[in-house]
Amino acid sequence: MADPYVTLGVARSASEKDIKSAYRKLAKELHPDRNKDNPKASERFSEVTRAYDLLSDPAKRAQFDRGEIDADGNPANPFAGGGFGGGGFNGGFGGGGGGFRPEDLRGMGGADGVDISDLFEGLFGGGGAPRGAQGGPFGQGARGGFGGQRRPPPPRKGADVAYRLRVPFVDAARLADQRITLADGKTIDLKLPAGLEDGTQMRLKGKGEPGPGGAGDGIVTISVDQHAFFRRDGDNVRIDLPITLSEAVAGGKIKVPTVDGPVMLTIKPGTSGGTTMRLGGKGFTKKDRTRGDQLVTLEIALPADVAELAKRLDGWNDTANPRARFGV
Structure with a gap:
């Protein structure tokens, strides 16, 4: 992973508040829910989150700043750069940048009975040179001042x-x-x-x-997709179905389209426009596997040419007031 400070776009001296503010801004921009068609945004979101996880932990941030762990939180290699580094054995054994050499023990009685186990004991916290699970020095599973060897992170899966x-x-x-x-x-x-x-x-x-x-x-x-005449209402399906004036007056059976194909619906004589009828189980499938209903709202459609209808109604007047409930 890249430098977490660079990933979040903050200075190394940034405060906890600055780090949290930068993360919130980036997380809001890169969240997968807002970038459903951009898989790279999801990868970037993961990088930003890992960077924040490291820098929001004071202990891990301090370790990273001191170079003790890398950007992924893994321990930095204590042997990187050759030998034990400038301030380690090189400083005590002949100086220079060549690392620890066996000949550096000469002059200290290395072959004359000097027990160097005390030296390793001071460095590693154990008796004598540390030995791994296989018996070799610095082997896997070594214990002491450097601690046990951490398992490498699992290989990453491919992008979604x-x-x-x-x-x-x-x-x-x-x-x-x-x-x-x-x-x-x-x-x-x-x-x-x-x-x-x-x-x-x-x-x-x-x-x-x-x-x-x-x-x-x-x-x-x-x-x-939307439909030409069906519309969704929760788990139900609605449809506005026109009927003729004759069908409304006389009643009878009419054919109704549903998502499962047409069915026959019986309407009563004298059915008014706006009446809603229910067809059970003709809606959307719910999470419990049951289905909603289809709600059919009837609309009375007058003929395009009302001249013949007017002749038939000549001399007849409906004295009912269908708007009485509105107070008019």
């Missing part, structure tokens, strides 16, 4: 890939399988989840970019 899938209104209500083409050119049949809504996201495991730790995931965002 964002997809947007438009689903026809009727298919969304019926949860009809949808075919989707992936980034690698392959196609799969996607089963829509119960409780589907516009904006629902589905995760396809292993359908993202390849990576050393395995492939990332595919993130599918569902967009439900």
Whole structure:
């Protein structure tokens, strides 16, 4: 990971408040929910979050500033740069930048009975030179002043890939399988989840970019298309259905379209316009796998040419006041 100060865009002298403010600004800009079509924003969001995790911890930040850990929080290599470094054994054994050399023990009685175990004891906190789990010096699992060897972080998975899938209104209500083409050119049949809504996201495991730790995931965002005459009302489907004046007066059976195909609906004689009738189980599928209803609102449609109707009504006047409840 890059320098966390650079990642957050703050100075090394930044206060905790400055760091938190910078993180909040970047997290708001890069959050996956606001960048559903930009997978690189998700990667950048992860980098910013890791940088904030390190710098918001006073102990880790101090260790990083002293060079004791790297930007990923792993211990810096104590042997990096050759030898033990300028202030370590080089300073005590002959100086220079050549690192620790066996001949540096000469002149200190290295072969004349001097026990150097005290030297290692002071450095590593143990008796004698530290030995690893395999018995060798500085081996895996070594204990003492340097502590046990930390496991390397697991390899990172590949990036997630964002997809947007438009689903026809009727298919969304019926949860009809949808075919989707992936980034690698392959196609799969996607089963829509119960409780589907516009904006629902589905995760396809292993359908993202390849990576050393395995492939990332595919993130599918569902967009439900509008319909020519159906409209959604929660888990219900609504439709405004015109009927003739004759059908309203005499009643009878009429054909009604639904998301599952047309059905017959019986209306009573004298049905008024604006009457809403319910068709059970013809709506959207809920999370519990039950379905909402279809609500049919009847509208009386007069004929385009009302001349014949006017002749039939000549001399007849409806004396009822349908607006009485409004106080007019």
